[in-house]
Amino acid sequence: MSTSYPETSSSRAALVSVAARTQAQAAQNGSGQVANPSTPLRPVVSTSGFTFPAIWSFPPFFTLQPNPATLAHQLNLWSELVLSWARYERVWTVNCDGVDGGGAVFWNRSILRRLLPATLKQLMAHMAKEGHTIADPPKQTSTYLLYWRKPADWGQAIYDWVTDTGQTGSILTFYELTEGDLAETTEFRGLYPAILRKAIEGLVKKGKAQVIKGEDGTGDGVRFL
Amino acid sequence: MRSSPKITISLGHAPGSSRANGSRTSLQLADAEEDLGWSCTVCGYRNGGEDAKCGLCGVGKDRIPHSRGGTPAPNRTSSDRPSTPQPNVSGGPGDGQAKGGKIACPTCTFLNHGSMISCEICASPLPRTTRANGAAAPSTSAVGGSTTPGDGKLEVVRLSFRKGGEKVAYAKLKNVLSQKAWERQDASDGRNGRDVDGGTSTPRVSGIDGIMQTITLDAKNRSANVSSAFADLEVLMVRAGEMVKLAQSLNEKLLSSQRTNPPIGSAEKAQQEKEATLIRTSLVQLGLPAPALTSDMVRSDHEYLEGLARELGALLTGHPGVKGKGREVEGLMVGSKGRGVIGLDEVWGLWMRARGVALLSPATLISILPFIPDQTSPPIRLRTLPSALKVLYSPTYSPPNMLARLLDLLSPGQDSGASISEEAPASPAMEKSLSLIEIAAYEGLAIGLAKELMEEIEKLENGDMGGVGGIVRDDQAEQGAGGVRWYRDIMTGWTLEQKA
Numbered sequence: 001m002s003t004s005y006p007e008t009s010s011s012r013a014a015l016v017s018v019a020a021r022t023q024a025q026a027a028q029n030g031s032g033q034v035a036n037p038s039t040p041l042r043p044v045v046s047t048s049g050f051t052f053p054a055i056w057s058f059p060p061f062f063t064l065q066p067n068p069a070t071l072a073h074q075l076n077l078w079s080e081l082v083l084s085w086a087r088y089e090r091v092w093t094v095n096c097d098g099v100d101g102g103g104a105v106f107w108n109r110s111i112l113r114r115l116l117p118a119t120l121k122q123l124m125a126h127m128a129k130e131g132h133t134i135a136d137p138p139k140q141t142s143t144y145l146l147y148w149r150k151p152a153d154w155g156q157a158i159y160d161w162v163t164d165t166g167q168t169g170s171i172l173t174f175y176e177l178t179e180g181d182l183a184e185t186t187e188f189r190g191l192y193p194a195i196l197r198k199a200i201e202g203l204v205k206k207g208k209a210q211v212i213k214g215e216d217g218t219g220d221g222v223r224f225l
Numbered sequence: 226m227r228s229s230p231k232i233t234i235s236l237g238h239a240p241g242s243s244r245a246n247g248s249r250t251s252l253q254l255a256d257a258e259e260d261l262g263w264s265c266t267v268c269g270y271r272n273g274g275e276d277a278k279c280g281l282c283g284v285g286k287d288r289i290p291h292s293r294g295g296t297p298a299p300n301r302t303s304s305d306r307p308s309t310p311q312p313n314v315s316g317g318p319g320d321g322q323a324k325g326g327k328i329a330c331p332t333c334t335f336l337n338h339g340s341m342i343s344c345e346i347c348a349s350p351l352p353r354t355t356r357a358n359g360a361a362a363p364s365t366s367a368v369g370g371s372t373t374p375g376d377g378k379l380e381v382v383r384l385s386f387r388k389g390g391e392k393v394a395y396a397k398l399k400n401v402l403s404q405k406a407w408e409r410q411d412a413s414d415g416r417n418g419r420d421v422d423g424g425t426s427t428p429r430v431s432g433i434d435g436i437m438q439t440i441t442l443d444a445k446n447r448s449a450n451v452s453s454a455f456a457d458l459e460v461l462m463v464r465a466g467e468m469v470k471l472a473q474s475l476n477e478k479l480l481s482s483q484r485t486n487p488p489i490g491s492a493e494k495a496q497q498e499k500e501a502t503l504i505r506t507s508l509v510q511l512g513l514p515a516p517a518l519t520s521d522m523v524r525s526d527h528e529y530l531e532g533l534a535r536e537l538g539a540l541l542t543g544h545p546g547v548k549g550k551g552r553e554v555e556g557l558m559v560g561s562k563g564r565g566v567i568g569l570d571e572v573w574g575l576w577m578r579a580r581g582v583a584l585l586s587p588a589t590l591i592s593i594l595p596f597i598p599d600q601t602s603p604p605i606r607l608r609t610l611p612s613a614l615k616v617l618y619s620p621t622y623s624p625p626n627m628l629a630r631l632l633d634l635l636s637p638g639q640d641s642g643a644s645i646s647e648e649a650p651a652s653p654a655m656e657k658s659l660s661l662i663e664i665a666a667y668e669g670l671a672i673g674l675a676k677e678l679m680e681e682i683e684k685l686e687n688g689d690m691g692g693v694g695g696i697v698r699d700d701q702a703e704q705g706a707g708g709v710r711w712y713r714d715i716m717t718g719w720t721l722e723q724k725a
Contacts (some may be wrong), residue, residue: 037694041654055716060697061716062699065698066683073719113701171657
């Protein structure tokens with residue numbers, strides 16, 4: 001519902017001049033795509049080599065905006081940023097109430113801004129709706145799993161590797177898949193157990209694997225068919 | 226023994242009429258007629274049937290507010306006036322009959338002949354049914370009445386004049402009795418009772434009766450005061466209208482004189498202009514160049530509302546013809562003293578003050594609001610802020626205009642030395658931001674009002690913004706500036722660079 005102000009039409013001159021200036025500055029960027037507005041903010045490179053975008057240094061980025069349209073854009077930006085950061089750093093979970101604020105991406109110490117826990121929970125809930133995260137013990141709002149790659153993808157990757165290395169038919173433990181010596185060079189090394197389980201369950205549903213319950217004390221095993 | 230001349234007053238009884246209470250003297254006890262007795266409804270005291278007033282509390286038997294003056298019963302030798310309506314005065318010496326023919330002497334109890342005035346045995350004066358009248362003749366010796374009230378229908382008062390003067394007294398008495406002055410005085414007693422300084426001549430009102438009387442008097446006085454005050458107000462209204470007419474006529478004279486005598490020299494011209502402005506500003510300060518519009522001046526409701534809107538519009542944006550000191554149009558919302566945003570309650574208050582005594586209700590103000598933009602020269606509109614406060618605002622403070630101004634400030638490439646935000650020089654890699662206090666100072670608004678306006682601006686939707694971005698807030702700013710800083714919105718159009 002937009003309340004129209006009669007002055008908008010009459011003040012269009014003033015607004016147009018501002019718009020023209022911003023667009024002129026943006027056009028000077030010279031890139032082919034739609035350029036971001038020109039700003040003095042610059043990307044930041046973290047110690048681990050991840051490049052945070054310039055918007056990450058923008059203080060209002062860390063405050064949820066009351067304007068619904070702006071909020072939608074903001075959440076989308078965050079969602080992308082979180083997933084790309086998690087993919088780079090291979091971060092599997094987010095604890096919204098954690099002492100570190102959930103992760104380095106959520107706390108920009110150089111501008112002293114962070115996503116407060118309440119805001120972070122809201123972001124996670126939004127991403128869960130989009131399917132990018134899921135509440136890890138279900139039905140709580142504190143810890144989430146990050147699906148920067150869907151479990152189905154993981155499952156497919158594992159299956160491909162298993163068939164490539166000719167291990168179909170043999171039984172592998174879950175531990176072996178992620179921490180084993182052979183799995184050193186795979187892309188799913190260090191995969192979070194919960195995600196691994198979901199991936200395997202997906203494969204089971206497709207009929208490509210079989211789960212073998214381990215005896216007490218040992219982990220479960222899987223046989224690929 | 227020769228008896229002195231006497232005036233005898235015989236009092237006839239009207240049935241149930243009010244009879245003065247103190248008819249019993251201290252020397253005699255009344256026969257209380259038990260069969261005719263009545264209980265007072267106020268205090269419950271049992272009175273004799275003949276009494277008009279309760280002996281204990283003084284309220285009249287019939288609750289008549291003005292009872293006969295008389296002190297309550299304990300003082301039995303009260304001096305009352307004769308009260309019944311049919312007194313008979315008969316002059317002449319030594320007439321009259323005592324009841325039963327014999328008078329008992331109070332000292333020795335010897336039964337004297339009825340016409341005796343002093344006891345035969347002990348020579349003490351015999352009691353009579355005399356009521357010593359204060360207005361009696363000068364040389365009267367008032368004899369304590371030896372009355373025997375009760376059975377006979379006739380009561381007798383006998384005044385004995387030892388030293389003469391009975392003729393004068395008789396005449397006077399007859400006069401007074403015929404005038405029944407006591408009745409009239411009692412009636413007017415209620416009115417004058419307060420003014421007379423409690424002297425013995427005022428009949429005292431006692432007990433609850435007195436309280437009730439006082440209350441009635443108070444109420445009467447109060448209503449008299451109020452009606453006289455309202456009468457004053459009417460006069461004031463008339464005078465105010467005359468004053469406005471006078472100012473108007475002055476203005477017209479001034480205009481006409483300016484037209485007919487064009488000033489010659491520049492000094493004269495300046496002088497004339499100064500006078501003209503003086504009169505005009507006093508007109509504006511008086512409030513209105515025209516008398517306040519009231520509902521009886523126009524016929525139709527629509528015209529009335531439009532007329533009112535015109536009047537208010539003139540107040541808000543200045544009268545087209547009246548120019549203030551700075552050669553600008555002066556009004557509540559424009560001009561050197563104008564404020565861009567005024568709350569509706571303040572507008573109403575100022576308008577009513579300008580109108581003087583022809584006041585309107587706030588509902589009327591609300592009903593003329595739709596007409597105001599047509600009647601004002603920068604169109605003034607109504608708007609409801611997020612906190613539900615309704616304000617009138619001039620176009621400079623419409624959200625899109627304010628947004629444009631703020632974005633101008635916040636956009637990069639703007640600093641020309643006049644930097645609004647103090648944070649800018651410290652960190653050159655930052656976006657410009659404004660705190661609420663800085664915004665309020667820049668726009669010339671109160672801080673609370675600026676907060677409301679900012680909250681409204683940040684919620685602007687894209688259609689209202691005219692194509693530019695909006696404003697975003699940063700809630701984690703330092704508390705010293707209010708905890709909130711405002712930036713231009715660069716998030717909405719931002720895309721993260723895709724990684725390879």
